[in-house]
Amino acid sequence: MTVPTLDRVFGRVAFGADPSNYHAARPRYPEETWQLLRERSDLGPGIDILEIGAGTGLATAELLAHKPRLLAAVEPDMRLADFLHGCWVHTRSS
Numbered sequence: 001m002t003v004p005t006l007d008r009v010f011g012r013v014a015f016g017a018d019p020s021n022y023h024a025a026r027p028r029y030p031e032e033t034w035q036l037l038r039e040r041s042d043l044g045p046g047i048d049i050l051e052i053g054a055g056t057g058l059a060t061a062e063l064l065a066h067k068p069r070l071l072a073a074v075e076p077d078m079r080l081a082d083f084l085h086g087c088w089v090h091t092r093s094s
Contacts, residue, residue, distance in 0.1 A: 019056050028058060
């Protein structure tokens with residue numbers, strides 16, 4: 001039996017094809033994710049965060065809720081990066 005595989009390029013192309021729809025369809029990260037990050041990495045107010053592969057910002061929103069001093073989000077797909085920029089360009093942590 002042959003197991004179908006997808007070329008890695010497919011994911012890079014498909015996810016950015018419709019960022020708004022991709023963002024709306026993606027489930028949120030489970031609360032356990034954030035609990036572990038708070039426990040193991042001191043996720044909380046005043047820290048600096050580098051987020052690599054930010055996509056449309058689902059994790060970015062959660063990270064900003066923890067009130068970092070600075071959050072730098074990097075997304076290599078320009079379509080997703082443009083969507084992310086449009087969502088968060090005016091957001092400032094306090």
